Every structure is written in structure tokens, then in C-alpha cells.
Amino acid sequence: MAISRAEVVHVARLARLALTDEELDRFAGQLDAILEAVGKVSELDLSGVEPTLHPLELSNVWAEDAPQPSLPVEDALANAPEVEDDAFRVPAG
């Protein structure tokens, strides 16, 4: 087994997903099968190979540090579930 149900519970917690028991059962089997399949990458000995982080070799992309108009506060808040005093409001605790 590539991943146990207990590990799936742990991963769901890390990912901030309150999965139901039914979901945990279903995903545990599916994730196990997927991890079996993708684990194939370990068959290759790539000890001397550099990783590809990005398909284009760009580095240090600079821009002028010039002020630009920014999003008005009311636009930025327009889609928020709850707002208070020009700020996003979240539950306490």
C-alpha cells in the first residue's frame, strides 16, 4: 500500500478539507492506486540530473518601481462573504 487511511486523514487535515467518512474511504483507495502509478518515477536513477523548475530559463525579471492605480477598496471587498470596516471579516477563534 502506498498510502494508509490514517495518512489520508492526516493529509486532509493539512489540506484543510473536512472530508466525510464516506469520502475518506473512497479517496483512500483511489489515492493509493494513483500513488502506485505515479511512484513509477522512482524507477529512474536521476542522481546527477538537475530539476526543471520552470520551462523557460528566466531569472530576475525586473520592473520599474512606479506607482500604479490599484483596485478600489469597495471593488476588492465586493465579493467577500462578510465585511466589516473596509476589511474581510472571519469567525473568531
Added chain:
Amino acid sequence: MIDTLRLTAEEAQRLIERGEVSGAELHRAYLDATAERDPELHAYLCTVEETEGGGVPIALKDVISTRGVETTAASKILAGYKPPFDATVAARCKQAGLPLIGKTNLDEFAMGSSTENSAYGPTRNPWDPSRVPGGSSGGSTAAVAAGMAPWALGSDTGGSIKQPAALCGVVGLRPTYGTVSRYGIVAFASSLDQVGPIAKNVRDCALLHRIVAGRDANDTTTVELPEPIEIPEAVDLKGLRVGVPKELNEAEGIEPGVSDAVNRTIELCRELGAEVGECSLPRSVEFGLPCYYLIAPSEASSNLARYDGVRYGLRVEDGDVRTMYERTRDAGFGDEPKRRIMLGTYALSAGYYEAYYGQAQKVRTVIRQEHAAAFEHFDVLVSPTSPTIAFELGARTANPLAMYAADLLTIPSNMAGLPGLSIPCGLSEGLPVGFQLIGRQFSENLLFRAGHALEQAIGFDVVPERLQ
């Protein structure tokens, strides 16, 4: 009477220039076609009645932010979200005067190969509504195939433009990574995501690509195009060296009818004057899919962390802030995003990072090197776009791995950051087969020329028989 099934974007532009039709009349014609056919096909998540701009109307995949127009990425977690700004590609379409017809359906967060993962219901294939249009840009490709849009934009991470273009019998370009801005695009896997054009023919694809491509100061991964996009006129392939990667053409799971159509097209390349030879991408094909399904979910698990019920979208109120996050995300995401978030979170977690994500990034280097070696001898590599024709709705939904295999042939070149064009090359069992042309980075003009010459010689009828 405008025949939206046959009218190309280029012809539409000419009608507008001659004053024979207005942008508003065209816009209305596509909305009427949509009202007629979309109740069956469900290519659109929403349509826009007001005509803004006098040019050729366009449909945009619903990962593209449109100011004031609901943008959900086909997820419940973004239900009702109206972006306060336009994505750069949407802004460029507006500047070019292209009225928006509507926002097209997709697999939730562009995760899928059939458009069945949409939280708002699947899109159906205009060639056969019992079958999928492919995905994730299945709404955009179905809209174009069914004459509900002359052209559209999609996005492609592992094959999400090329594969549905193939299954719907239209042309789709996945551009070179870094040529089209992702500013305002709902992010999935940032080292792979690209926006690209979908149209009825290669020239329309090139015209649309010319409108949206090029550096954007708001996306620092974009670069200046080394040469302007040309509208292709080539009628032959003289001097072109066409490589046929053995593994991409003989992979397990390629249907015989698909191989037949692709082999006929390869023969046509010879007849049009190309030099055709075999080449090999052994590890790219064998390890491409596992490599992709580590890198894309890992990046997705990070990108989708932003959906937390705080700034926009769904919130499930329940207890403290952490419980709110967890309940919101459980209620808002569908199964596929959950699977990929979990897979990515696991692959990036302490103790597994090097073995999974780190190793996959090294495999990606091997894939790039194999492609670079092939391009020492060839100008373009060809293969089927999809191993199969459009499959029945529901055929793969219970088995994620079977669904993932739909992208077997599009993933390797995507991992290498290379551009790929899919053109329809024939029918198998009455359904379209796509021909994939892969080029070096920034070789879009060459792909357009080769695709255009082939398209003329193939003479594929892009109008689905059942709609004629």
C-alpha cells in the same frame, strides 16, 4: 441569414469590413445559435446579451476573469464570483473589439479530460451528444464545433486545449509556455498552464493568437515573441523535416481507427514534400504521465489554498475560523480537485518531497532533453492528439487513472514547455480524429504553416454531420 456553423472568423471579419453585417448582428446570430443548440450541449455556463465591440464575437473559457461577468472555473466554491478586473487576454480581446458571447464550461478548475467534472453538469459532444467533448476546455471546443462561437480561448495544462479540439473536430493551439499572459486566469499548475486559441481552421487560430499573445507586465513569466505571428498561406511542406516519435504513435491504448487516420496524414506530409523519419522519445512517454500527475497536483494544492471562504466565493459558517475553512473547502470543491489537492499535499509533505515532487522535476529535465535531441533532426514531431475518439459520458468517471490516460500523448511536450497544434485529420467511427504537431519553443509560425498546408490537403468538413 448567417450560417454560424460554417462561417470562419476571418470571413466574419471580412463581412464586417464590407459593412454587410455588424458586430452586433453577428453577436446576436451566435446567441441565437446558442439558444437553439446549447440546451442539449451545455457548452456555456453563461451568455452575455449586451454587445460590447464591433468585431468578431468570442467565447472565453470560464477560467478567464471577466470584469463583472460571473467567473466560476466550473466550481461551486466560486459560485457568484464576479471578478473586479479583466484577465489580460480578456482585455486584449476587448481592445480588439471582440464582443463576448459567453463563458464556456470546463472540468472544475480545468482538472479533467471530459468536461464531466464541471460542478454545473457536463458538456456534450456536438458530433454525438452521448459522448464527451474532451476536456478540460470542452465547452470552448463544443461551442466552436456547433457554430455557437466562431472562435474561443481555452487553457491547457496537460492537454486541455489539444485533446478536446481533437475530440470535437476543431483546431486548437497550446502555445509555447510564456507566450500568453496568465494574469487573471484561475491558476491550476503554474509551471504548465497556458492560454490558447480554438477555432474552425488554422488561419483563425493564428489570427486569435496574434491578438492575445505577447509579453504582459502583469505576468512576469511572459516574454516578448521572437517574431510576429504570421497568418499562414503555405500549401506544401517542402523542406520540412517531420519526425514520427515511435512511442507517441505506437503507445498502448491508441485505437486502430485513430492510427489509420494519423498514418494517412503522415503519408500526406510526404506527398506535400516533407521529409518524414522516425524518432524516439522513450522515457518521455513512459514517464510523462506519472511525472505530470505529481507536478500538476502539487502545484494545484498550493494554488487552490486561496479558496478559503474569506475574500470571495462560498463560505460555510461553522464554529471557529479553521472549521470554517475546512467545511467551506469540503462543500465547495468537487471530487477531482479534492483528489488532486490531497495528492499534491501528500507529494509535497515532509518526508516525501524529494521522492515525489523533486524526482518528478528531474524526470521533467529528461523529457526536455529527449525532445531537444529529437529537434536536432526534425522541425516538427507528429502523433495522434488523443489515443481515442470521443468516449461515452460516464465511461471513465469511476476510474481516475483511466481518465488521466486520455492525456498520454499531449503531456510529454507540455512538460517540455513546447507548443502543440491539434488539427482534425479524419473520422473514425464517424467521430473526429486529431493530429498533433509539436514544435520547438516559439515555433508557432511554423506549426501554423504546416497545419494550414495539411488542413488544405485533408479537406476535413468541420460541421458535424448531425447538424448539417
